[in-house]
Amino acid sequence: MIILRAHHLLCLLGFRGFGYSAKFVENLEEVYKKVRQASPLIKIIAGEDDICKACPFVEEDCCSRLDPIKLDMAVLSKLKIKSPLVIKSRVVYKKIAQNLNGEDLDSICKGCQWLDKGWCKEGLEELKSEVAV
Numbered sequence: 001m002i003i004l005r006a007h008h009l010l011c012l013l014g015f016r017g018f019g020y021s022a023k024f025v026e027n028l029e030e031v032y033k034k035v036r037q038a039s040p041l042i043k044i045i046a047g048e049d050d051i052c053k054a055c056p057f058v059e060e061d062c063c064s065r066l067d068p069i070k071l072d073m074a075v076l077s078k079l080k081i082k083s084p085l086v087i088k089s090r091v092v093y094k095k096i097a098q099n100l101n102g103e104d105l106d107s108i109c110k111g112c113q114w115l116d117k118g119w120c121k122e123g124l125e126e127l128k129s130e131v132a133v
């Protein structure tokens with residue numbers, strides 16, 4: 001089962017092949033394909049996940065920069081779900097499309113180096129149009 005922290009559900013929407021290292025990107029691409037191109041069961045948590053495990057900063061406790069638990073809790077609150085939660089990825093992405101807007105990322109993701117790229121907001125809009133169909 002894929003283990004994903006709540007805010008990484010959003011990061012996957014903005015994935016454009018970039019990341020903190022080659023190993024990190026390779027792992028993220030694998031998780032992306034599994035989660036976004038199929039609908040597996042995923043376990044949503046607030047903590048280190050299958051994406052963090054390949055992160056070059058994980059040893060250095062990088063997360064002191066972004067406080068990812070706070071990001072996770074903000075996403076869980078917006079989706080009105082509690083962690084840990086096992087759920088089909090298609091179901092949780094429908095919830096994301098129905099409960100989050102681009103502006104929410106401005107507050108949830110404040111301080112993230114990728115926010116200003118706009119990719120995550122683009123990905124969220126694409127998801128909304130997919131779900132709306």
Ligand code: SF4
Nearest residue numbers: 010011109112115120
């Ligand atoms: S802005 Fe950063 S934290 Fe927010 S979804 Fe994108 S990559 Fe993740």
